[in-house]
Structures are given as C-alpha cells and as structure tokens.
Amino acid sequence: MNTIAVRVAVADAIAQDIRLLRLEPQDGTSLPNWNPGSHIDLHLGQGITRQYSLCGPHGDTSGYQVAVKLEPTSRGGSKFVHESLEIGSELRISAPRNHFEMSANAGHTLLVAGGIGITPIISMARALGAKQQQFELLYFSRSDRHAAFRDELEAGPLQASCRLLFGLEHDAVEEVLESALNDRYEDSHLYLCGPKAFMDTVRAVADRCGWPEDAVHLEYFAGADPTDQGTQTSFDVKLARSGKVLTIPADKTIVDMLRVEGVEVETSCEQGVCGTCVTRVLDGVPEHHDCFLTAQEQRQGDCMAVCISRSKSKLLVLDL
Numbered sequence: 642m643n644t645i646a647v648r649v650a651v652a653d654a655i656a657q658d659i660r661l662l663r664l665e666p667q668d669g670t671s672l673p674n675w676n677p678g679s680h681i682d683l684h685l686g687q688g689i690t691r692q693y694s695l696c697g698p699h700g701d702t703s704g705y706q707v708a709v710k711l712e713p714t715s716r717g718g719s720k721f722v723h724e725s726l727e728i729g730s731e732l733r734i735s736a737p738r739n740h741f742e743m744s745a746n747a748g749h750t751l752l753v754a755g756g757i758g759i760t761p762i763i764s765m766a767r768a769l770g771a772k773q774q775q776f777e778l779l780y781f782s783r784s785d786r787h788a789a790f791r792d793e794l795e796a797g798p799l800q801a802s803c804r805l806l807f808g809l810e811h812d813a814v815e816e817v818l819e820s821a822l823n824d825r826y827e828d829s830h831l832y833l834c835g836p837k838a839f840m841d842t843v844r845a846v847a848d849r850c851g852w853p854e855d856a857v858h859l860e861y862f863a864g865a866d867p868t869d870q871g872t873q874t875s876f877d878v879k880l881a882r883s884g885k886v887l888t889i890p891a892d893k894t895i896v897d898m899l900r901v902e903g904v905e906v907e908t909s910c911e912q913g914v915c916g917t918c919v920t921r922v923l924d925g926v927p928e929h930h931d932c933f934l935t936a937q938e939q940r941q942g943d944c945m946a947v948c949i950s951r952s953k954s955k956l957l958v959l960d961l
C-alpha cells in the first residue's frame with residue numbers, strides 16, 4: 642500500500658490524556674482530499690499501525706489532524722503517540738479512507754459521541770454547520786477535563802447545536818438518549834462513535850425508538866483482540882482461485898494462515914474495525930466477530946472480515 646511521508650507540526654494536549662497531532666507532508670505538497678468520517682493509518686514503526694479519524698478543519702489538505710487518547714491498556718499505539726512523538730518527528734501515513742460517510746440526503750442529523758468518539762463526529766458537525774444544515778450533537782464525556790474541543794463546542798459557532806454531558810451514570814445517559822431519539826423525523830440520520838458498551842446502549846435506544854437500521858451509522862474505534870475470542874475450534878478455508886485448502890487452528894486467524902501460505906490480503910486494524918480485509922465468502926457460514934459489517938451484511942453471510950472472524954461450518958470457501 643502506498644504511504645505518505647509526514648512530519649509532526651503540532652503536538653498539543655487538548656484534554657486529559659488526549660493529544661492532538663497535526664501532520665504535514667514532508668515534501669510540502671498537498672495531502673489527498675478527505676470527507677468527515679475519514680480515517681488514516683499511522684505507521685508507528687515496529688509493525689504498529691493504528692487508525693485515527695481526521696478531526697481537523699473541514700477540507701484542510703495542508704495538514705491532517707488526529708486526536709489520540711492514551712489508552713491504559715495500550716498495545717503500543719497510543720502510548721507511542723503520547724510518549725515518543727514530538728514536533729519534527731517523521732512518520733508515514735495512509736491516504737484517508739471513509740467507512741463512516743454522511744448521507745447527502747439527510748434532512749436532520751443527530752450526532753452522538755462518547756469520549757474520544759468525538760473525533761469523527763466533530764468533523765461532521767463542522768461540515769453541517771458550514772452548510773447551515775440542521776443537526777444536534779450530544780457529546781458524553783467522563784468530565785469536563787476529559788472533553789476534547791470543548792471551547793469550540795461550548796462557545797463557538799456550533800454551540801447552539803451542541804450539548805456536552807459530563808459524568809452521567811448509565812441510567813441518565815439512557816434518559817438523555819431516549820428524549821433525543823424519540824420522535825424521529827422521517828429523514829433523520831444518526832451517526833455515533835464511542836466505546837463499544839456506549840455504542841451498544843445508543844443502538845438499543847435507537848432500536849426501541851423505532852430508528853431503521855439504515856438510518857443508524859456507526860464507527861467503532863477499537864475492536865476485539867483477535868487472540869481473545871474465547872474458546873475456538875479449527876476449521877478449513879478453501880481459496881477458490883488456487884483450490885488450496887488451509888486449516889485454521891483454534892489459536893490463529895485466517896489472515897495469520899494466509900500469510901504463512903504467502904497469500905496477500907490487505908489489512909490495517911486487524912481488529913475487525915476498519916473493513917480493509919473484508920473478503921467475499923463463496924460457500925460456508927462465517928462466524929462474525931467484527932464490528933465493521935452491518936447486522937444485515939453479517940446475516941447475509943457473503944463477506945467477512947478475515948482478520949478476526951471465524952467459521953460456523955467446517956469449510957469456508959473464500960474468493961481469494
């Protein structure tokens with residue numbers, strides 16, 4: 642995959658445990674265009690690649706901004722960003738990809754962010770604000786100190802459409818959501834991003850309030866650990882193009898075994914979040930562990946995230 646050489650131009654703490662980086666191209670040219678909801682890969686060395694949503698000014702291609710939360714259980718990515726990168730550090734990034742695009746036809750947009758899930762959401766809010774489209778943003782954060790972009794959301798031009806909610810318990814979160822999600826306009830769309838438990842709560846409330854599946858758009862920023870999927874069994878994968886059959890042991894992923902065989906498959910997050918590795922299933926029944934495919938796509942079963950998902954049938958035939 643082609644990557645872009647960038648240099649850290651700004652590295653600022655913008656809230657407790659959240660560091661904002663501005664990355665500018667090393668050759669002084671422009672970066673590729675991007676839309677709200679886009680993310681990039683940061684290649685952090687030693688084989689560590691992490692995805693972060695772009696959260697800078699809408700349409701800015703002179704530099705990209707990402708905001709990274711220091712995760713207490715960091716597997717190296719956020720710790721590296723917080724402790725090892727400084728102004729002038731050089732690294733490589735991918736071009737932006739967008740799996741969380743806003744619908745062009747929404748009459749009204751409801752944006753819901755939990756914690757660092759504000760990063761794709763603030764780009765959406767700015768874009769809607771610039772186009773003077775109707776939206777409402779609910780931003781749930783542990784405390785005011787943990788809230789990123791607080792000045793802009795509380796006092797800037799977006800203020801009238803934004804509600805910041807600090808330190809609410811689960812029941813209070815549900816109450817706020819119930820009142821915001823009730824009485825949906827016919828053409829409303831909901832975009833949400835945050836920790837998995839928070840997203841599950843928002844989805845459950847949306848479901849209760851009658852939001853159709855195709856009006857609810859999600860972006861997970863952390864998926865499951867492929868090595869932590871409970872007790873697994875082995876299964877076989879047939880590669881349709883060569884006819885080769887691989888056995889996937891209980892403690893390995895399909896991607897692991899494809900690599901052993903020298904079969905190229907593009908990956909990025911390897912946590913079932915980004916969708917880069919999604920592959921067509923020609924036969925067999927996948928057991929989905931990703932949080933990228935929609936519930937409907939998972940039910941259909943004709944594609945799967947091979948970095949994390951497994952098989953319910955003894956054999957899967959993949960379009961590889």
Ligand code: FES
Binds near residue numbers: 908915918919931
């Ligand atoms: S590599 Fe991201 S979903 Fe598989």
